[in-house]
Amino acid sequence: MPAVSAFKRRLDPLFLVTVVVPTLCAIIYFGFIASDVYVSESEFVVRSPDKPASTGLGVLLKTAGFSNAGDEIYAAHAFVRSRDALHALNKNGAFAKAYGSNDISMFDRFNGFGWRNSFEDLFDYYQKKVGIEHDTSSSITTLTVRAFTPAEALRVNTQLLELSEALVNRLNDRGRKDLVQFASDEVASAEQADRSAALALATFRNQQGIIDPERQATVQLQMISKLQDELIGARLQLLQLRAMAPTNPQIPILQVRINGLAREIDAQLGQVAGNRRSLSATAARYQRLQLEREFADKRLAAAMTSLQDARSEARRKQAYVERIAQPSRPDRAEEPRRLRGIFATFVLGLVAWGILTMLLAGVREHHA
Structure with a gap:
């Protein structure tokens, strides 16, 4: 016992505080x-068919037509560390x-001392x-x-992985719906405009009784040209008869024919131009309606092409969660x-004891 007492007297209190007590604790x-x-632990990749492949495993995935989807990866990371995942x-x-x-x-347990029981405290513990x-x-x-417990570690890992997969699927569905919905709305608007343009053109044709003013004007001008040729021929024949046989009974008949041809030519010219219902008066409105119809048709065709492209783009941008290693059950x-x-x-106690010992020795020498 005297030896023990002597050891206690020689034992440095600083060594006891910095080394012995922490080590015993x-x-x-x-x-x-x-x-x-x-x-x-579990391992997974998020990949997409249309994004460029990276090195390593990304090159292997590219051989199957897939590559890494960076945006979805960061979204999955943020979700795992979020309050929504904890909820x-x-x-x-x-x-x-x-x-x-x-x-x-x-x-080690949550709220071990009973004073941190809020959701934010649980979130800090969860992280x-x-x-x-x-x-x-x-x-x-x-x-x-x-x-x-092994079962709890497996359960939480499995559930987080399933939640991450569901998040990526939701992002896919939302992006695909937004992309296709915008194109579908444009198609619906183009179809409505095309129907309105076609109806306006059909109404104009019914009201005016004209299919195509330009074509009909061409036909009527050709008819007028023929009537003018007949009129010229009849007038020449009348001049010849008057010169050679002034009393020829055909002269009144030719005169009547000439007057009729002149009236018909004037009537046909009036239909082509000269009044509000003439072809020239309706041609401007018809051309405007026809241009609107052609523009509506082109717009509809472009919108339908865009819709098909949007659907193809949505399929190409589909992202997938591929599990490399399933959640493990630790044994x-x-x-x-x-x-x-x-x-x-x-070791840290020894380091602290050595530093403090040298500092105290320096202080003693300074005061001495």
């Missing part, structure tokens, strides 16, 4: 208090109950138990979940690393 915590932590996991308080069980040490990392070279995303606890924790505490 570490032995007690890691040896008897700390709960086993089981780690479940889904904590339905009916499942997550809080699993991680707040009395079987877990009070230092410490769930991790997601993205390897830019291979485009593989690794999802890691830490829990205090042994990977954390905490008890011996390493005790040893690290001992």
Whole structure:
């Protein structure tokens, strides 16, 4: 006992505080208090048919016609670390109950000391138990979940992976619907305009009794030309008869024919031009209506082409979650690393004791 008393007197209080006490606390915590932590991992990639492939695994995926979908990857990452994901996991308080069980040490479980029970506190705790990392070279995303039972680690990992897949599918559906809906609306508008233009043209034709003013004017001008030829011939014949046989009974008949031809020519010219119902008066309106109809037809054709392109583009932009490794069910606890924790505490204590000892020695020399 005298030897023990002498050892206690020689024991440096600073060494006791910085090395012995922390090491004993570490032995007690890691040896008897700390709960086993089981780690479940899964790996997946998000890929799309029309985006350029990267190196490594991306080249292999490109051989199947697929490549990495960067936007969807970042969306999945943000979702896993979000409050929405925690809300889904904590339905009916499942997550809080699993991680707040009395079987877990009070230092490791959620709300172990009873004063942090809000959702934000649970979210802070959740972010410490769930991790997601993205390897830019291979485009593989690794999802890691830490829990205090193998079954719970597997459940949370599986559910988060399913939620990420559902998110990517929702983004696909929303993007595809928006893209196709815009093109469909344009087709509907073009169809309505085309119907209105066709109806306006048909109404004009019914009201005016004209199919095509320009073509009908061409036909009437040809008819007028023939009538004028006949009129010229009849007048020449009349001049010849008057010169050779002034009393010829054919002269009155030719005169009547000439007058009739002149009246018919005037009537035909009036239909072509000269009054409000003439072909020239209606041609301008007809041309405007015809141009509107042609423009509406071209617009409709372009809109239908755009709709087909939008549907093809929507199919090409479809993103997929491909699981590389299914969520694992751990068969042994990977954390905490008890011996390493005790040893690290001992080493850090020695370092702290050495630094403080030198500082105190310098202070004593300075005062001396």
